[in-house]
Amino acid sequence: MDDDKAVTLGVTRRFFLQGVAGSAVVGTALPARAVEVAKLGERSIQVISDGGFQMPLAAISRGVAPDELIALLKAEGLPTDVSNTVLNVTLIKDGEDWTILDAGSGNNFLPGSGKLAANLEAAGIDKTKVKKVIFTHAHPDHLWGAIDEFDSDLFPNASYQISETEWAFWQSPDVYSKLPEDRHMFAAGAQRILKAIAEKTTRFKPGQEVAPGIVAIDSAGHTPGHVCFAVSSGGKSVLVLGDAITHKAISFLHPEWKSGSDTDAEMGAATRKKLLDQLTTDKLPFIGYHLPSPGLGRAEKNGNAYRFVAGA
Ligand SMILES: [Zn+2]
Numbered sequence: 001m002d003d004d005k006a007v008t009l010g011v012t013r014r015f016f017l018q019g020v021a022g023s024a025v026v027g028t029a030l031p032a033r034a035v036e037v038a039k040l041g042e043r044s045i046q047v048i049s050d051g052g053f054q055m056p057l058a059a060i061s062r063g064v065a066p067d068e069l070i071a072l073l074k075a076e077g078l079p080t081d082v083s084n085t086v087l088n089v090t091l092i093k094d095g096e097d098w099t100i101l102d103a104g105s106g107n108n109f110l111p112g113s114g115k116l117a118a119n120l121e122a123a124g125i126d127k128t129k130v131k132k133v134i135f136t137h138a139h140p141d142h143l144w145g146a147i148d149e150f151d152s153d154l155f156p157n158a159s160y161q162i163s164e165t166e167w168a169f170w171q172s173p174d175v176y177s178k179l180p181e182d183r184h185m186f187a188a189g190a191q192r193i194l195k196a197i198a199e200k201t202t203r204f205k206p207g208q209e210v211a212p213g214i215v216a217i218d219s220a221g222h223t224p225g226h227v228c229f230a231v232s233s234g235g236k237s238v239l240v241l242g243d244a245i246t247h248k249a250i251s252f253l254h255p256e257w258k259s260g261s262d263t264d265a266e267m268g269a270a271t272r273k274k275l276l277d278q279l280t281t282d283k284l285p286f287i288g289y290h291l292p293s294p295g296l297g298r299a300e301k302n303g304n305a306y307r308f309v310a311g312a
Contacts, residue, residue: 037296041234047294050087050104051115076249088295104145130155136242164203166225219244221268252306
């Protein structure tokens with residue numbers, strides 16, 4: 001890592017960690033086991049934790065009056081100084097083989113995250129049986145765990161898939177000019193990991209069936225090539241949301257509020273509203289990467305807003 005990147009890393013770590021000194025990092029105590037959240041025919045959908053971390057409130061909403069934000073968080077019984085988030089990695093078991101949707105944070109992101117490898121081992125899941133790794137997007141907490149601490153593939157027998165827009169965005173020469181400075185380390189990290197896995201990676205377009213019964217759904221906004229995955233089998237489906245919907249209160253009560261972690265906050269809000277509309281109309285269960293562990297829930301319409309209901 002050169003000096004510039006080290007400085008940027010410091011900026012980002014400060015951004016994420018400001019105001020949280022001394023508080024326990026959430027996620028470290030999450031159980032090291034895989035939870036089966038749905039059974040679709042013969043197909044088992046499970047969630048395992050990559051840990052969790054804390055973010056400043058600025059990361060969850062942008063441009064909202066602080067009083068209004070704090071009142072909402074208080075009413076929901078949530079902390080008003082920081083946002084605690086967990087990382088729910090979805091695993092799909094077909095016979096002996098596993099497909100994993102996002103690869104966790106690895107060892108170089110934030111304290112409290114990067115628990116995926118240890119948790120898979122504790123859960124008795126053999127990493128060599130993971131045959132496909134499919135990414136919703138290339139943010140650190142979804143991509144960086146693809147490579148272990150020795151710079152080798154965490155899943156040696158897996159192929160990788162990512163949307164072609166996402167692949168191109170993070171590797172374009174002008175990516176730094178499209179990101180705020182505190183996100184430059186996201187690009188440096190994405191370039192490093194995407195380069196390391198390039199030979200085993202194929203690109204897809206939204207709308208494509210990327211694997212049997214797994215369809216990529218365009219949900220750009222959080223990042224330019226962000227996708228969700230509709231996972232189906234035996235006539236049943238679950239939508240794996242990635243980071244299109246991230247907060248159990250704000251994303252549902254105020255989907256129109258701009259998120260501080262979306263690359264295009266306006267597009268992110270429009271995508272969120274569209275998805276919530278579809279999820280309530282179709283009564284579709286979903287798994288949110290950052291929703292309360294294990295991330296499974298449904299959305300209910302509540303006037304002009306929505307409400308998150310945990311569980312199937
Ligand atoms: Zn994320």
